[in-house]
Amino acid sequence: MVESQFWKSLFRVGIPNTNRKRVLAMLGNVVLHLHPVKTRKSGVKMRYTWCAGGVTFFLFLVLTFTGLLLMFYYRPTVEYAFVDILDLREQVPFGIMREVHRWGAHAMVITVWIHMFRVFMTGSYKPPREFNWVIGVILLVLTLLLSFTGYLLPWDQLAIWAITVGSNMAAATPLIGIEGPAAGLLKIGDIQLVTSSNDARFALLGGRFVGAGALLRFYVLHCVGIPLVAAFLMAVHFWRVRKDGGISGPV
């Protein structure tokens, strides 16, 4: 079979049993060419990298895949959201897609922190990698926002109250939040400029409280908006790892 035309067309290099073929295997594959052909020996060791960044990226892929499957069944409306999740739970034999998605999301938050912890403890943010650390911090925030927006979607008590507690913070933004410092001072004559219908929380929720507007908004951000931005920044993140000399090591 290894000699068949189909096999050879699929794996152009064949079994990478010579150094030349090992190089070609890395270069010829769209996924593997994210990596350099040769890597610092410290960079392939778990004791140094903890594989935390790799696991985070892998979890992102798992979440994209399971999220896509969930999108087939889930309608982001107040009427259907909860019953669709209930159906997923009750009607799908051995269904674990929602579980993988939820636990994967929690795990990704933790692995992102651990990745940041490793990068800090090895001083890998130091020149020339300063800006890649900045991108990493943005990706960390996006991960939290992805998890936060997803938290609302099951539309159960856990969801709306967690998001209510979280989004109430936006109302406390100085100047542009209704409960924030100095917001009451912004007025023309007797007319308040900042009201509960135009402040920061309203922008976040698409309403004065967590309702249908918030559900749709969070759904769109969760499924399309944030993943697109995160995917783009991940590409930049990985690109810069390569351009800054691969996985960090002593300089």
Place this chain on the structure above:
Amino acid sequence: MLIVNAARGLVNFLSAPQYLVTVALVLLIVAINVRAIWTKRGGVVLGIGGVLFFALSYLDPNFNKVATLPDNVPIVGMIFLVGFFFWWAMHNAYENDRRIAEGRPTIEGEDSAQKVFSWPDLVYVELICLVVVMAVMIVWSIFLKAPLEEPANPTDSPNPSKAPWYFLGLQEILVYYDPWMAGVVLPSLIIVGLMAIPYIDTNPKGNGYFTFKERRYEITIFLVGFLVLWCILIVLGTFLRGPNWNFFGPYEFWDINKLVPLNNINLSEIIWIKIFKTGMPGFWLFREIFGLALVVLYMGLLPPILAKTVLRRFYEKMGIVRYLIGVNLALIMLALPIKMYLRWIFNLKYIVNIPEASFNI
């Protein structure tokens, strides 16, 4: 039974925020100074101790009830993962510091002298990681159902209402600071502060290998922030805060009727009523002048004073811009434990209290 109850009582007592944070801070500072003891095999003892603590605690019905909530399970995992990787990082740092002291290359230095082919060395490590992670995810997902509570009901708020677990550290800060600080300013500064790290830290050493001795101050500040003010506060907010955000020990029943006296007072009340005994002035600027002066002194005057005294070395090495940004960020981080201790010791509510503009610090 007596011993068990005494142990429970002790743990409940020590879990109270004021002791938990104090113990965590003291333990962290002691730990990084006695690295020789626990970064080797001593860590295994600590790990076994941690597992035993949780295993025994699960036997307690009150602990079990909170710790086995589906969304709280990952946090138990987080405690062990963060603990393990803290040990692992310090273990490698200790070994490298020893090597550097002997004039030998670090572990990473030795390794990175040579390069290996990414196929198969790197690709296989990644494949193994990937398979292990997938296996863990599947097993975890089969044995633990994702939570689904009653359908959303905007008129029935649960008590306690908690944010998603990774924001519970911030929700815990709400006890000490108003929402505009705990929910907006501090999170923004955490993000900005993290981004600023590479530009503030000009120490050229410790780039690309584990070390502690060469980066003592950076690592200590980071560990205080990450381990104590972020992770420990999440644990506190998740496991130890019950109805009405009251404190409950890990083995304590979450009694919705628990009464906690609220006798917090503002700095202005302490000054005008208790010390001057004149009553509160009407005009807000006059009333809050002492609190405002304190804040201005803390943020504005303390950095230059420190630059001339204790932090002189840093000031000279970093230059004025880096120094001011770095010290101000560190002071804001430090303001959190300071406000906590002021609350615990003096029942201080606000340093500055201007309800006229919803501005409280």
